[in-house]
Amino acid sequence: MRLVLLGCHLSIAGGLEKSIEQAEKLEINALQIFSRNARTWKITHLKPEQIELFRQKWEASRVEYINIHTSYLINLGSPKEEVFQKSIEALKDEILRSGQLGIPHVNTHVGEHLGSGVDTGLARIVTALNEVLAGPEAEQYPDVLVLLENDAGSGSALGVRFEEMGAIIDNVKHPERLCVCFDTCHGHAAGYDFTSEDGLAAMLAEFDEKIGLKRLKLIHVNDSKNPLGSRKDRHEHIGKGQIGEKAFELIVNHPKLKDLPFVLETPKSADEDEKLNSEMDIVNLGTMRRLRHEK
Ligand code: FE
Ligand code: FE
Ligand code: ZN
Numbered sequence: 001m002r003l004v005l006l007g008c009h010l011s012i013a014g015g016l017e018k019s020i021e022q023a024e025k026l027e028i029n030a031l032q033i034f035s036r037n038a039r040t041w042k043i044t045h046l047k048p049e050q051i052e053l054f055r056q057k058w059e060a061s062r063v064e065y066i067n068i069h070t071s072y073l074i075n076l077g078s079p080k081e082e083v084f085q086k087s088i089e090a091l092k093d094e095i096l097r098s099g100q101l102g103i104p105h106v107n108t109h110v111g112e113h114l115g116s117g118v119d120t121g122l123a124r125i126v127t128a129l130n131e132v133l134a135g136p137e138a139e140q141y142p143d144v145l146v147l148l149e150n151d152a153g154s155g156s157a158l159g160v161r162f163e164e165m166g167a168i169i170d171n172v173k174h175p176e177r178l179c180v181c182f183d184t185c186h187g188h189a190a191g192y193d194f195t196s197e198d199g200l201a202a203m204l205a206e207f208d209e210k211i212g213l214k215r216l217k218l219i220h221v222n223d224s225k226n227p228l229g230s231r232k233d234r235h236e237h238i239g240k241g242q243i244g245e246k247a248f249e250l251i252v253n254h255p256k257l258k259d260l261p262f263v264l265e266t267p268k269s270a271d272e273d274e275k276l277n278s279e280m281d282i283v284n285l286g287t288m289r290r291l292r293h294e295k
Contacts, residue, residue: 004252004292005065007031008264008281011272016050016101020057026281030065030261032107035097038071041086043093051100058102065261067105067147067181067218070094076128077111077121077158087111088128091146092137099141105217107147107181110159110168121158126171133174147181147217152189152233160190160231162210169211179215182207183265184251185222185236188243191229195247204256213256221248221262221288237266237280238287249291262288 007030010019019033036044058066074087094106111128113121129146132138148168153160159168169178187194187203194200207213223241225234239245251257266284269276289295 003029004258004289004295005030005261006263006285006288006292007063007065007261008266008285009033009069011274011277012036016046016054017057020054020061020063022278023063024061026278026285027062028285029062030263031063032067032069032263032265034071035068035094035101035103036071038069039073041071041073041090043089046097046100054101066101066103067107067261067263068094068098068101068103070106070108072109074108075111075114076108076125077113077116079114079116079120079124084124084128088131091128091132092135095132095135095141095144095146096137098144099137104143105145105147105179105181107149107218110148110151110157110165112156113158114156118158118164121156122164122167122171125158125168129168129172129178130174133172133177138174138177145177145179145217147179149181149183149220150186150190152183152186153191153231154233160186162207166210166212169215179217180211181218181220182216183220183222184243184247185220185224185241185265186233188224188228189226189230189232191231193228194251195244197250200247200250200254204254216257216260219251219257219260219262220265221251222265223248235265235267238264238284245287245291248288252288252292258292264288 007028009032078084151157151159223236223243225236226232
């Protein structure tokens, strides 16, 4: 029997390997990181000793799964040429880092059309992904997958409905390099109701039809501050929001989902107090473990 793959987003402040040290303290076997400062476009290359240190720490730890979350600046659907080109370069760089670090998944938000319209935005994203996936980084590291994360749907966000993600994957030249991360807060805000057994079954059937369940590789487990269909992206602690504990119990035990990695992105303290952050993570991890029937 396989243990549940469960963890949370962890900071790399002080070095990439600090995330692994923190994971060990939390006794988790899965985690998500930013591979660099997520608030700047600046690209700096990893040094061989940084890579080596990270890989050694990882190897010696209980961590089985890691994914990289890309910078929030990336917008593959941007109608602005400069942002569009920078986004392509940034995503290529994340694939390179991923490959160097031995991390299998780069998770990125689909993008925003910023008024250019849904169809134009989606076409733009397909163009961007074609360029990224034909690049030398993707070629050098053929095992790295790009995960598209579903969006809550505020503003002009794309990738809100499963059909939008399906349309992107169907139209790229290398669909074998694209998979999906489902964020529960975003899905609920987008109007998918998986709070009952029937609701979850219906949503998964729709996912399977529009995207294909085999493409689902990661679940971001977050409760939501706002109600179903609010299109607002505000995460809440598990069981403390509008989604509620029952939905997470259904998800973490569902036969088609239970072997996927579950990564928490629940709120951290506003001042990024390390001790407070890990106390909050411990509570949410504990809730998820309690909801899991076989540990
Ligand atoms: Fe995200
Ligand atoms: Fe997320
Ligand atoms: Zn979110």
